[in-house]
Amino acid sequence: MPKFMLLLHEAAGEFAALSPTEMQAVFERYNAWGKALADKGAMRGGEKLGDEHGRWLKRGPKGVQISDGPFNESKEIIGGYFAIEADDYDTAVALAQDCPHLDHGWIEVRRVDAT
Amino acid sequence: MQSASSGISPLVDDLFRRESGRLVASLSRRFGVARLDRIEDAVQDALVQALRRWPFTGIPDDPVAWLRRVALNRTLDLLRTEQRRGQWVTSEPIDAPAPETASSAASPPDAGDDALGDDDLRLLLACAHPALSADVAVTLMLKTVGGLSVEEIARALLVEPAAIAQRLVRARRTLAEADEPLAIPRDAAAAVPRVQLVMQALYLMFTEGHAAAQDDAVVRFELCAEALRLSRRLALHPVLGTPELDALTALFALQGSRLDARADDAGIPVLLDAQDRSRWSGALIALGAHHLERAMRATQLSRWHLEAELAAAHVLRPPEAAADWPLIVTLYDRLMQLAPTPVVAVNRAIAIGFARGAAAAREALDALQDDARLARYPWYHAARAHFAMAAGNVIAAREAYDTALAFTASPPQREWLLQRVQQCGESG
Numbered sequence: 001m002p003k004f005m006l007l008l009h010e011a012a013g014e015f016a017a018l019s020p021t022e023m024q025a026v027f028e029r030y031n032a033w034g035k036a037l038a039d040k041g042a043m044r045g046g047e048k049l050g051d052e053h054g055r056w057l058k059r060g061p062k063g064v065q066i067s068d069g070p071f072n073e074s075k076e077i078i079g080g081y082f083a084i085e086a087d088d089y090d091t092a093v094a095l096a097q098d099c100p101h102l103d104h105g106w107i108e109v110r111r112v113d114a115t
Numbered sequence: 116m117q118s119a120s121s122g123i124s125p126l127v128d129d130l131f132r133r134e135s136g137r138l139v140a141s142l143s144r145r146f147g148v149a150r151l152d153r154i155e156d157a158v159q160d161a162l163v164q165a166l167r168r169w170p171f172t173g174i175p176d177d178p179v180a181w182l183r184r185v186a187l188n189r190t191l192d193l194l195r196t197e198q199r200r201g202q203w204v205t206s207e208p209i210d211a212p213a214p215e216t217a218s219s220a221a222s223p224p225d226a227g228d229d230a231l232g233d234d235d236l237r238l239l240l241a242c243a244h245p246a247l248s249a250d251v252a253v254t255l256m257l258k259t260v261g262g263l264s265v266e267e268i269a270r271a272l273l274v275e276p277a278a279i280a281q282r283l284v285r286a287r288r289t290l291a292e293a294d295e296p297l298a299i300p301r302d303a304a305a306a307v308p309r310v311q312l313v314m315q316a317l318y319l320m321f322t323e324g325h326a327a328a329q330d331d332a333v334v335r336f337e338l339c340a341e342a343l344r345l346s347r348r349l350a351l352h353p354v355l356g357t358p359e360l361d362a363l364t365a366l367f368a369l370q371g372s373r374l375d376a377r378a379d380d381a382g383i384p385v386l387l388d389a390q391d392r393s394r395w396s397g398a399l400i401a402l403g404a405h406h407l408e409r410a411m412r413a414t415q416l417s418r419w420h421l422e423a424e425l426a427a428a429h430v431l432r433p434p435e436a437a438a439d440w441p442l443i444v445t446l447y448d449r450l451m452q453l454a455p456t457p458v459v460a461v462n463r464a465i466a467i468g469f470a471r472g473a474a475a476a477r478e479a480l481d482a483l484q485d486d487a488r489l490a491r492y493p494w495y496h497a498a499r500a501h502f503a504m505a506a507g508n509v510i511a512a513r514e515a516y517d518t519a520l521a522f523t524a525s526p527p528q529r530e531w532l533l534q535r536v537q538q539c540g541e542s543g
Contacts (some may be wrong), residue, residue: 015163019264023166024131030170046171080171 003112004092010105029100048080136262140238161186243309256316343367358413368403369426440470473506
């Protein structure tokens with residue numbers, strides 16, 4: 001079955017102002033969503049990415065140039081990703097549509113090219 | 116990689132709020148109350164990390180230990196950054212052993228029952244710092260030990276949220292500038308003058324748990340249980356314990372005994388008269404009765420005695436007996452002399468209504484009309500509505516219920532009020 005990546009974009013500091021009780025409530029929603037996908041057999045795991053902006057490597061005239069990620073250009077980061085299985089884009093989008101992350105950022109759905 | 120579905124076991128209700136209070140307490144004990152603002156930031160960061168990481172990794176096997184480790188590391192990071200910037204002058208390296216170890220040469224290793232063992236008990240007493248005004252100290256206790264948000268504190272104290280935020284800023288500045296950097300009293304005797312303020316804070320913590328206005332659950336049981344636990348520990352403390360603390364503990368236990376019965380299975384509030392007494396907690400009633408008895412060694416009755424008596428008037432009466440409303444009115448009359456708060460005044464008016472009828476209730480409620488603090492208090496308006504309805508004045512009842520709804524955020528409480536509004540419609 002085709003595999004899709006859900007890339008979770010969010011603004012840096014999105015959750016910083018929540019009270020502890022609110023944070024737990026938000027987490028429970030993510031947890032319930034993840035469990036629902038697992039119960040359907042669609043969840044193939046996920047990982048959180050580090051909050052630093054990473055490194056960019058580009059070949060320039062003087063060899064490989066290494067720079068920090070787009071620090072000032074954008075305060076948006078990819079918080080992490082989920083890997084899911086779905087028949088096609090429509091099904092993948094339907095599964096992502098219930099994700100509580102949509103209240104806190106946006107989701108990019110990409111198919112893993114296995115052909 | 117762990118599967119995202121492995122952490123399906125739900126977290127303990129209220130884990131984040133409870134741990135935020137405990138973490139701030141234990142880290143303040145270790146690094147000093149003067150660093151409270153950085154410690155609170157670090158704890159908040161740890162909770163945010165949990166919220167952002169656990170959806171991907173699943174809940175760790177020991178979530179509490181995970182939070183502790185992350186919060187400690189984050190505190191050390193923040194303090195080191197500050198030290199490098201030279202903002203922070205101290206003779207004590209931040210990686211020094213915790214104060215309790217460092218001071219063990221000065222005091223016997225086992226200080227016995229007089230020691231203030233619990234971190235949160237010590238932090239509570241530290242917040243009751245003599246340099247802080249009572250309002251500010253109570254606000255700080257609710258934030259740090261209670262783990263309440265600014266909004267929740269604002270509601271508990273009937274004060275605007277902006278004013279609460281200001282108080283917290285002022286409190287942290289004062290504590291950071293205080294002469295004694297580690298303001299936690301080392302021995303219990305030094306803490307005695309601070310207990311009054313702590314009692315106020317515990318009372319508000321319990322009340323907020325009881326009202327639970329912003330939650331979907333009618334009762335945030337954890338908050339009430341925490342207030343009861345801390346109050347009981349103080350009441351039984353050989354140096355700090357007083358009859359007032361016994362009265363406060365009795366009040367919490369007796370009120371707490373009915374928590375389960377205050378909502379039906381759908382979470383909708385159930386009025387006292389309609390409550391299923393088999394859902395009251397016998398263990399808590401017994402605990403309350405025990406502390407009420409201990410409280411009677413007092414030479415003078417405090418407001419906590421009166422409030423505990425009020426709770427007992429409902430809980431300790433035999434099932435077949437009706438509530439003794441004239442006695443309840445008398446208790447409220449005396450309570451108004453000791454603690455003339457707007458909320459007590461509203462409850463007194465309600466008791467008058469049950470003792471003497473709707474007209475008397477209306478008169479008592481009208482007398483409170485000009486109190487600005489009650490304008491946003493939903494249960495004042497709900498009480499007006501109840502007795503307007505009892506007097507057959509459907510239009511006034513409906514209006515007052517609408518006003519109450521405008522100031523209620525909690526879904527179950529809204530549902531309850533909407534049911535009342537509907538009854539107005541059926542009679543009108």
